[in-house]
Amino acid sequence: MSKSALITGITGQDGSYLAEHLVSLGYEVHGLIRGQNNPRAAIVRRIVPALQLVEGDLHDQSSLISALEATHPDEVYNLGAISFVALSFKQAINTGEITGLGVTRMLDAIRVVNPAIRFYQASSSEMFGKVRETPQTELTPFHPRSPYGVAKVYGHYITVNYRESYGMFAVSGILFNHESPRRGLEFVTRKITDGVARIKLGLETELRLGNIDSQRDWGFAGDYVRAMHLMLQQDEPDDYVVATGETHSVRELLELAFGHVGLRWQDHVVVDDRFLRPADVAMLVGDAGKAQRLLGWKPTVAFPELVAMMVESDLSAVAADRAPSSASRH
């Protein structure tokens, strides 16, 4: 009998990649979707036609219980969150509610409905914030610098707590930044590749950015969802860092993205203090040694390849958008 999975945050980047991956492995895949006529439902349906959507909201525990009862999953992947760090400063309570307490609501719903369901929590390198050691491992202390980071730390601890106190198979995957052509436009990588495409195609001339010296460990989202699945196939639940182990600066990203279309970033990028976020995180780089050893996981897409993939995709999307007869983007 095929396995069944329920994914929250299905309309996000990782949701669609994970759904595709699980469908390819023969899973029956359900996506939790919020609200009536969610416009993003159609997008994810187009990407993963086999996906079945079920209504529910991380704000509302009884809706999660109903969703679990309706879908009978073997595995739950909690990717739902208010995931944009800058927004979390403006909507701190909402971030705490969804990104933090949403985890507890789902864990508790699982405990009530069927504690044998395996649970994956999407934790984040933002939990490390002002890092205490480099690179960061599963044992590095957390020092979050944003409401998003604080809420993710809460989600991580409560996941560990349900595992240790209730014996549930609950794991936390500490994922470093991971990007793709499906990344939201509010994230710096996609903002840059989209900007490059627009500048190349003559729609715009400049790109305004905050701190171009910040460094990140950027991987490919398609690789990272494989790690999520592997974590739930182990004999014992545990926490894993998922990262490339390499850092690159925004400056390097600019070189690669503009270089890919034969432009110089210095001619187009304007550094704008308004985009600096409070308490910007310094140097995040992950040591995924444990995931490599125990899960046999490793990344397959290198950074230059990732940037090229994103620029190409945005060139096609922007070009299609300009064509008068074409439908809307995506």
Added chain:
Amino acid sequence: MPELSRRALVTGVTGQDGSYLCELLLAEGYEVHGMVMPGELIPTTVPAAVHLHEGLLTDSGSLQAALDAARPDEVYNLAAATSVAASFDDPVAVADVTGLGVLRLLQAIRGTGAPIRLLQASSAEIFGGAEKSPQDETTPLCPISPYGVAKAFAHQTVQLHRRTHAVFAATAILYNHESPRRGPGFVTRKITTAAARISRGLDGELRLGNLDVERDWGYAPDYVRAMHLALQQETADDYVVATGETHPLRELLDIAFTSVGLDWHRHVVADPALLRPAEPVRLCGDASRARARLGWAPTRDFPAIIREMVMADLDRLDEGGHPPGAGPAGPSPDSPPRPAGMRRSVP
């Protein structure tokens, strides 16, 4: 001309710490306001001079209203779902009050535009599973109960507001602190009440969960003094408030039962049903920072605290009053207190 008196708003005013803190602030000349839950019974330990306002940490509007009414210079956030054991039954509600509640309070404080100082009562439970002992302000957090996880959220939220929003927000990381006003659901009070009752022939035995725990137990009136001092500094910071000594539960039993001429071994029954899913094994705090910067030091040692608690429980029995919540199992400290010793008065 005397200076206008300073004003303080205390949440969780009906708890052990709330009552001691109100007494201290009144003695210091403050105008003291207390926030209570709508319909909450007010114990007689809350001084009559305290102005009461209804409000809930789960309701941002009510926090704003309480701040508008009290116009405080200092806010002490002592309100929380305080039972670690009960936090396993409803982790979502605990996180809403104990965790998100602090965020709502900080936002309400920022919303006033006034330079209000906040003292957050953090808890040693944020270090629940710490590998290192004793713990200090730099020890990595390692909460192991839904209560501890929610307190960790609150603690980090306060630190974040201090750094990114320049709010004067301090935390006191409080280790266990006891007194005759400790709630009946806490193990110290459960033991002192049982020793008193058994000595008067009212009970025969005392059922307890894990007898092997060790705790760093201090005296509640000392701890509220540290909270007040933390807000009188130039800058806001985190302070561990602890004695630095741990005592095994067996020693507590020995002191309590011996003080009424009994041998605890003949009355205490270990009951696995009372075990918590996860128990911090050894929490011990290093209060060097509080001692150095706040000039703070504990004034009462462990045996004296326990004996005072037993004597107070005996007095309550002998006065014919019902010790609040006395009984072999002991209700959770969050359950409604008994009417005895209560007055009801919210404007």
